[in-house]
Amino acid sequence: MTQPCWVSADPFFSKMTKSIEFDLEGKDREHAYRLLGGLVTPRPIAWVTTQDREGRVNAAPFSFFNVLGTCPPILGFAPGNKSADLPKDTARNIRATGEFVVNLVDEAVAEAMNLTAAELEYGRSEIDHAGLTVAESAVVAPPRIAEAPVALECREWSTLEFGRNRLVIGRILRIQAREGIVDPATLRVNDEAYLPIGRMRAPAQYCRTRDRFDMERPD
Numbered sequence: 645m646t647q648p649c650w651v652s653a654d655p656f657f658s659k660m661t662k663s664i665e666f667d668l669e670g671k672d673r674e675h676a677y678r679l680l681g682g683l684v685t686p687r688p689i690a691w692v693t694t695q696d697r698e699g700r701v702n703a704a705p706f707s708f709f710n711v712l713g714t715c716p717p718i719l720g721f722a723p724g725n726k727s728a729d730l731p732k733d734t735a736r737n738i739r740a741t742g743e744f745v746v747n748l749v750d751e752a753v754a755e756a757m758n759l760t761a762a763e764l765e766y767g768r769s770e771i772d773h774a775g776l777t778v779a780e781s782a783v784v785a786p787p788r789i790a791e792a793p794v795a796l797e798c799r800e801w802s803t804l805e806f807g808r809n810r811l812v813i814g815r816i817l818r819i820q821a822r823e824g825i826v827d828p829a830t831l832r833v834n835d836e837a838y839l840p841i842g843r844m845r846a847p848a849q850y851c852r853t854r855d856r857f858d859m860e861r862p863d
């Protein structure tokens with residue numbers, strides 16, 4: 645019987661069938677972040693803006709993030725605690741106000757996004773620190789980042805707490821996309837106008853998403 649074309653006779657590939665196991669319940673527990681952060685890639689980046697009760701704007705990136713469903717439109721991102729029981733400012737503000745904006749990150753704002761990961765004291769804005777500007781949101785109080793290509797206005801649906809992490813689940817109420825990114829008639833996203841980046845290996849590796857391809861889905 646002839647082998648299908650995806651089975652290689654090359655010994656290099658046959659070696660790849662061996663796997664190395666990492667025990668995240670035992671000896672490799674401490675390495676979960678490095679292993680999972682390096683393997684579950686690329687991840688989109690939620691660049692989250694929130695406000696505290698005094699209206700001061702906070703911004704921070706989170707790559708433990710994705711859209712989780714569309715009916716209703718739901719997303720989730722996961723801020724870890726700063727220390728055992730001290731939440732990050734983003735989580736603290738969402739607990740206080742129940743609202744946030746997820747700005748998406750393209751190549752043009754990559755460096756500014758990175759600057760907003762600085763750990764500033766509570767109440768000091770990463771927006772000023774990174775030389776960014778904000779624009780008013782339509783239905784939530786926290787503003788969006790004006791330089792970001794797309795912003796998702798969200799209301800907290802629920803927050804799950806597990807260990808030192810929490811999963812903030814938000815209902816997406818509005819999408820704000822810069823003109824030219826989505827064709828309003830076809831809803832098609834313009835690949836030339838939208839160049840999101842992804843997070844690869846922590847702490848500092850990213851990828852561009854210019855190399856795209858189509859694949860027909862089976863019936």
Ligand SMILES: Cc1cc2nc3c(=O)[nH]c(=O)nc-3n(C[C@H](O)[C@H](O)[C@H](O)COP(=O)(O)O)c2cc1C
Binds near residue numbers: 704709725
């Ligand atoms: C690209 C990128 C992705 C990040 N993803 C996460 C994440 O998913 N969860 C997390 O807790 N911290 C993440 N961080 C670190 C936070 O952005 C950082 O702790 C930040 O200071 C939190 O800000 P805040 O206290 O204002 O909320 C990430 C940093 C970068 C640069």
